Amino acid sequence: xxxxxxxGETVTKDQSNDAEGSGTTIASGTITTTGDDEIAIGGYxxxxxxxxxxxxxxxxxATAVVQAGTFGLNFTAMWYRILTATFAGxxxxxxxxxxxxLGAIIx
Numbered sequence: 001x002x003x004x005x006x007x008g009e010t011v012t013k014d015q016s017n018d019a020e021g022s023g024t025t026i027a028s029g030t031i032t033t034t035g036d037d038e039i040a041i042g043g044y045x046x047x048x049x050x051x052x053x054x055x056x057x058x059x060x061x062a063t064a065v066v067q068a069g070t071f072g073l074n075f076t077a078m079w080y081r082i083l084t085a086t087f088a089g090x091x092x093x094x095x096x097x098x099x100x101x102l103g104a105i106i107x
Contacts, residue, residue, distance in 0.1 A: 042092020
């Protein structure tokens with residue numbers, strides 16, 4: 001994903017966290033944001049091709065989702081939301097049919 005800031009704005013990393021697990025619910029580690037003009041990106045990778053759905057950031061549906069894989073099954077996905085307020089203890093989440101996974105969020 002590529003985002004371009006307005007002229008004169010500085011881009012910096014706010015927070016990030018990751019997690020790993022197995023099963024049908026993918027969830028990153030939690031973060032607390034500090035800015036009110038941010039982009040939050042969630043993502044996951046797994047070892048078995050699945051179909052992911054219900055991509056969310058902090059419990060709200062993602063603005064857009066990009067999935068990569070073969071034969072209708074994805075091994076990775078990323079999704080984002082543009083934030084205008086902070087949140088505490090938020091995660092990037094989605095569901096899939098099964099498998100071991102790594103999930104992450106960054107703002």
